[in-house]
Amino acid sequence: MLASTLQEKITKTIFGFGIPHLWRFSKSYAFILESGADCNAHRPVLEYLSDDTMDKAGVCVNGRKYYLVMPDWEDGQCEWTKFVLPPGFVSLSVYGGVTKEDLIIGSVNTWVANGRRNGVPLAGRPDVFDSNIKKDLTSTSGYPRAWLVPELSLRRHPGCSHCRISTFEDQTNGGSPLVSDCLQIIRNIEGDASTDWTHLVAGKPHSEVLKFGSCRFGIESTYIGLNINFRVGGQDVIDIINDSAQKFGGGGRVAAKGVMECSSSSNGQGVLWGIY
Structure with missing residues (x-):
């Protein structure tokens, strides 16, 4: 050649x-x-x-x-x-x-x-x-x-998306959720294009927004500023779970966390998410 x-x-x-x-x-x-x-x-x-x-x-x-x-x-x-x-x-x-x-x-x-x-x-x-x-x-x-x-x-139309590209940190161990349970969370919401959550910033409370079997998905703000609340869409969760499963779920279990910027009442809001 x-x-x-x-x-x-x-x-x-x-x-x-x-x-x-x-x-x-x-x-x-x-x-x-x-x-x-x-x-x-x-x-x-x-x-x-x-x-x-x-x-x-x-x-x-x-x-x-x-x-x-x-x-x-x-x-x-x-x-x-x-x-x-x-x-x-x-x-x-x-x-x-x-x-x-x-x-x-x-x-x-x-x-x-x-x-x-x-x-x-x-x-x-x-x-x-x-x-x-x-x-x-x-x-x-x-x-x-x-x-x-x-x-x-x-x-099944695409879901709402309110957040930008996220970081990913592997938290997987032998007691982590089953990948199959986390993927079932996706199947449970992908048929509803209106799925989203509005979450308070004050006090940085943690909210478990979705769960199935051994798998949980939660969100919380990373800092307190001018924003009253922030929004996370169903498509944001779908993308995060899919990406986490592909990156870290090769052994059949997955746990992860990361930070992303989501739309809010004022400026963009830093959001910590977790699969646990």
Whole structure:
């Protein structure tokens, strides 16, 4: 393989892996929407995408139509809107020649190889070299890793989000909650897009807002300032539990804590959360 060709493939692999993670880190939450329809279906997801977005974002994979999109929302907004193209979509090729086909086909292959589930571990280095460098970006399970959402699950609309990116600190030990119980908390609230909590700042009281089985989720303010209260949304809790389970729950148990900034009555409010 020529050195120039090798460099091009390495660059494409790096961007193909990094772009979905940067979208998630920036809270764009780009994902692959599985339409549930074959490639010849006319406007199969009109309820969720505009005509223009469907025309631009769609790719046919194994006889099915998939779309690379993201929620169109702002902090504190709970109203339902159609999904839109993620930032930088129209200029993807600038980044190592990555295309929507690379990201969609690769993510679908990752999802299928993982038993049609999200959250697959990173691909091992030998696989990365063999499939991504020697062949193409779409071949290796784990590269790329945009989450895939079947159309059926969209009937549960995204929840409210009032908080920004959080820190994470592992607290897991042998007596920690079961990961399965914590994930059940997600299933209990993900069908209600209006789920959120307004919590007092004065006195920094702790509030256990959710629980199931061995798992509890609690919040409290980190300091007392001008704010009277702060808000935490259901989607904030869902994201934190999902991320904690992925980061620390490999042994079947998980406990964690972290700090995030949430919307409040005056300025942003520091909030300490815990899974315990």
